[in-house]
Amino acid sequence: MQTATKTPFKDRARAALADRTLKLAIDRTTGTAETKRAAAVAGFPEFQAARERGRAIKDHVIANLGHYLEMFERNATASGAQVHWASDDAEARAIVTRICLNANAKIVTRSKSMLGEEIGLPHALADAGIERVETDLAEHIIQLAGEAPSHIIWPAMHRTREQVADLFREGHNPPPEAEDPATMVQSARVQLRAKFLGADVGISGANFLVADTGATCTVTNEGNAELTTTPPRIHIVTAGIEKIVPSTAHAFALLRLLVRSATGGEMTQYTTFHCGPKRPGDADGPEEMHIVLVDNGRTRMLADEFREMLRCIRCGACMNHCVVYRQIGGHAYGGTYPGPMGSVLTPVLDGLAASRDLPNACTMNGRCAEVCPVEIPLPTLLRAWRVRSWREGLEPGTLRAGIGLWARLAHRPRLYRLASRIGVRALRLFGKGGWISRLPLAGGWTAYRDLPRPPGRTFMEQYRARQKKGTRT
Template sequence: MTAAQPSFKARAEAALADRTLKLAIDRTTGNAERKRAAALAAFPEFEAARARGKAIKDHVIAHLDHYLEMFARNATASGAQVHWAADDAEARAIVTRICLDAKAKIVTRAKSMLGEEIGLPHALADAGIERVETDLAEHIIQLAGEHPSHIIWPAMHRTREQVADLFREGHNPPPEAEDPATMVQSARRVLREKFLGADIGISGANFLVADTGATCTVTNEGNAELTTTPPRIHIVTAGIEKIVPSTAHAMALLRLLVRSATGGELTQYTTFHCGPRRPGDADGPEEMHIVLVDNGRTKMLADEFREMLRCIRCGACMNHCVVYRQIGGHAYGGTYPGPMGSVLTPVLDGLAGSRDLPHACTMNGRCQEVCPVGIPLPTLLRAWRSRGWREGLEPGAVRAGLGLWARLARRPALYRLASRIGVRVLRLFGRGGWIGSLPLAGGWTGYRDLPRPPGRTFMEQYRADQARKEVRK
């Protein structure tokens, strides 16, 4: 039995105390934010492209069964074997069975958050199969024994200096220097042998193309191509929401995905895989298996979280989230961190164990503003908060406090009196224009100061301002 995971608040507290983590997050997310801004400035059609992307995803979601059947039919016609998995356990079982039937000893894997979602790394280990992560960042966190902290940059919580330490311990021979180019060469040397010796390659899919039965992978390193081409068997694991009607629709979404994720126009490698090797082909796998995973997605079709199925996994919401940029991805505790993870984790793991995540949001709306397909993330987070309230999951102190506030709010005269008393009492705790500590508010003032309020309420200041305007007349 695994030990219970620390609470979200405990994980967040530990992250806030880690100055090296903050340095690593600032380096990566700050760079991503700047590159995205530059990419959009050079792409005046972005808003029109975003509207089209949203329309594509909404159309697919409305006709998901039709396009999934079309994809399965065309993928099968191309020679691939299509498998359907209702949940994570069934998906793990399908993949491990394919590996065991093939007597696979080494499996290479190109970065796939769906694989993390279904617990595939642990399943392969339990089956006695060596798993080799081939994405450079995933290689780093595999050496560190960690989970991804970001869906685009899994090792963004690690500084270059920390990566150098990991490579010195995990590479034989170790890199000769700590500059990025030398360390990349060291990883390339270690991974090349694994690429050529793997029995099976496992990849995710950024898109599933219904009218051709092809799967699409998008990378900047070429590791997906080396994962999917040399091994005898290629396994694709993908969520059913990754479907698009045609290649043209996939390309339309790629224009949004790449700019939002990395600030580029197109990735270095955009590859469409359509079935196994055919007679006359120079290379490619002998078998191709596609595992289509539901794992709660069909359920989302029927509730208020339907719009989350639009997500194209670009990570922009994380890069611009004021909370994520303070605590990083591991503090969220689930497969998917940040705003999108705070919506998805309760779907995957249940609200009872993840109710803190929808509350870990300032509701500033930045995530919705940058989302390339216009997902109303703050609205969805509020929906989880409302459901938590209806299901009685909020702590008693919170319910009592909100009940007291509601009683005051329904009595305007009493509310105004309490406000007048409150702002004057708060001023007593101020020092130098700020409040550094406050009774019953330690969860807030433990990490940030509150501005000392003025001596009057907003309504008092408003009435005084109106009175001055009348005098001027």
């Protein structure tokens, strides 16, 4: 649960659009991600078949969620792990904090987990007086900046290399000797290594929960998850209940989709399955392993039209291809999850009244659905939120009045055609050089982009003219 902000979405978006450095940072990352994903998919002819299988796996699990969760709890407990159930974010925070306090933990290392952000874990640990150390390099950057993640795969993508160098000079002791990536990574390694080895508790998320073994799976490119989960005395996993899969084979089927869609690779450098705490004879590992399974609205989604959102494997591809996200970045969305998937999930987590602007910010171009590895119909779900917002009377009175006026015109074809003819000709008066840069009552659009100057006739007028021309021919 990201800290709520009182700034309206439109104001946040307006500020983001005016930030040229932010746009540069977003373009660098999303452009590379889009290119690499396209190459990875092109080099994997079975990708569409893999998508269909991935969708089938997730749909099967969603339809049998209770069965597989019980199986997971049974097998995880048999391996020596302790399984905890949290109905909402507050209960999840309380469970994790209690485990840390009972262990007299002074330092807690944490590998990247959006579920941890969702339940407000960073703030809970701080309130309990426990030092939290983010071990993912990008999370380390935003911790130094005092910010929340702006992307679910690249949390610091809104920061340029030059800005990161400034943060490291201020937050590292000693500061890095140069601004090149290798030197800055080495500086972060120096800062974090002692924390890895001195932590009392390590907290991770889970990309998958394997029902038939009770194992949890983490996927990283830095190895920080392994250093977070292995040296400390206690390992805590926080995961949403939808992360369950029937078996390891099913996990690998989804991994083939996740990695290609997220980073454009075939497999990450580190894919690790954790199954219980350290056993007699093991060289290393935690003495205790706790798994906190979080609902926080997911069960409620099972019963409504947003059920398909539970397929999401958190790859971030929908963000990288979203024309809105690529203009305003993640923080403008104001919730834990940004982009198209966040615009569906945030109303579930924070309530529709507080987040109705997010579904309305979508252009409905469909790119997010095209690239989703498990074929979630994101535009359809966003449209469902719009319908619900209208039915609940959450839309502004001016908007409802405007749509009501349009509806009255649309039910009167002759009047509608007359209004269209007048409108098209009136719009041409505001055009200059083929574009309209200023338009009364449309400042929200023309403040950031130009409208093409329309032709002098409506579509129907042009259509009839072509029909007549064709008849004469």
